Amino acid sequence: MNDKLRAFSGQLVAVLIALAMGAVIIMLIDESPIKVFMTLMRGAFGDQAKIAGTLLQTTPILICGIAACIGLRGGMFNVGIEGQLFLGGFAAAWVGFAMPLPPGLHVVVAMAVAVIAGAAWVSIPAFFRTRYGTNEVVSTILSNYVAVLLTSYLTIFLFKRPGGWSETPPILASAYLPELFAFSRLNWGLIIGLVLALFVAWFFRSTAKGYSISMVGSAPKFAEYGGIDVKRQGFLVLLASGAVGGLAGGIETLGVHHRFMEGFAPGFGFDGLIAALLANGSPIGTIVTALFFGALRNGSLLLETDTNASREIITVIQALIILSVSAQVLMKRRGDSTAGERRWKF
């Protein structure tokens, strides 16, 4: 517990350092950091619509974050969540507009197809990883580009709505993921994300299967010696991670946009990965970090209209957070290895 507390306070300090550096940058562009942070807070939590907006932004980051957590726990670095999100989103939209089904069933089938699409997309790099030991980081990154362009192709050349922007026809109302409130687009996706986070946390903490996956992640040699089929398990971990990535896309299409547009949700896959890394691969922690990023993003939209600072300042602050968190990890390692004999000696 003490260790966990130390890790948490470390992350917190890293975030605070990043915010302080962000404040310096804001001052450099002649804007008051206090005003910027107040506007950010107002934009993120100012009234019920703003809070709902923050949660709306949080949803895809959270679900992509859970996808990343599954991979990280199992020792697999799935950087292809972005691509799985796009394919899942497209697949769900396709079921939504091309396959009339009774209400209720329709949305379930569409989400199931999104999950399958995400898993199917990651199965290619997962196969090469298992069969030939190809580095999954490189192959999943590259598969992102293919996924984004493939969905663009499908949208523009095969399924484009006549006239208007490059987007598919709208999905049928029976495939809508219901909204939670009348005043916002916030929908059941958030609830699904939260339940999924709790489920994954429970799975890793309390089941034998979850334990064996964590073992492979933290000590693959030991796990293999203990009789676990490391390759097969790695394949399944990537598949599960991709499936959740696909689900994230499906929820965006069915709950928010009600159609698939070319380039419909760029960057959420990476935001999710960062949220998961910041939470040390803990699904519960990812709820907190995803909420943090969601609040930053939603707040930044008001920042753009109400101050002279650009919305992009948030991207800068996010990057600073990543830098300071990774620096903190490095410093901690150095601290561990040099404990005792070399500490304070230069």
Place this chain on the structure above:
Amino acid sequence: MKNMFRKCIIAGATLAASIGSGSAQDKVSVAAISGYFAQGFGISIVDGLNKAKGEFGIDLKLVDTGNRALDYEEQFANLAKDGQYDLIFVMGWELVDALTKASEAYPNQRFVFIDGVLDSKKIVYANFAEEQGSFIAGALAGMIENQGSAFDKIGDGKAIGFVGGRDIPVIRNFLGGYEQGSKYAAPDVKVNSVFAGTFDDPAKGSELALALYGQGADIVYNVAGPTGEGVMQASAGADKYSIGVDIDMCSSAPGNVLASMLKRGDVAVYSLIKNEVEGNKVVAGSTHTFDLASGGVEVKVCDDIAPSIPADVTAKLDEIKKGIADGSIKVDRAK
């Protein structure tokens, strides 16, 4: 100490008064929202907004949408919620969905959609007669192509090309005008058209233009945003001609750019704001068309090419311009 305290109060009161009087003044306040302020057509809109700001002292707020569709509705709501802006200019077809919703949620807010007309009656439209400008571009290209080998870099292909960005109504309208103009001035010249499917891929634009040049077209009209930058480069590579769009592109491949079809976004926003300042407020549902006659579109032949254009071509172009302006030449809009 007491004195200082009083000074502070006075300073604070003056400050408050100045803020108060600032908002009480009947100053026109304008916002513009788009993801494309840094390129082509967007730059000309920003120019027009800044010109209006300089001349009329309006309040101006530019908002960059970024590229996440999830953000758009929230951004419109943030701009419209206080009723702080008299006009909100909107540019970009990807914003249409969010714009339509915002115009229904904030019925008193006047949004001006630049570059197109939608179904909604709650929005003001600033439309460009790009078909008229494209007609002249087509007539120019057709007549130059007709010169054959008498004109530098022109072959006997009797064909001209067109590279569009996405296959959307506004781009179809460019193509329609171009085809009509070419047919009017040079009936024998064929128009080969192709769509890149994207506005953001210069490599693809270059590839498509090279293919068109390979098929015998000697002049390619680029209506493809950043994708079109590749078209301009390809014209230099193949040593053929290209025609630029939206802004003056003569400098992107000197010697190989024949002309540019300018869509004067700056003219449009400036004149709408001018109307607003003078009390002629635009009303929702109205469409303001900026055409050849009002200076909203024009074809600018590049300076380095102009001297080599035969006099009869120039004369014919002037005749066409006059004909379009007085209505004797009808240019159909694409459906």
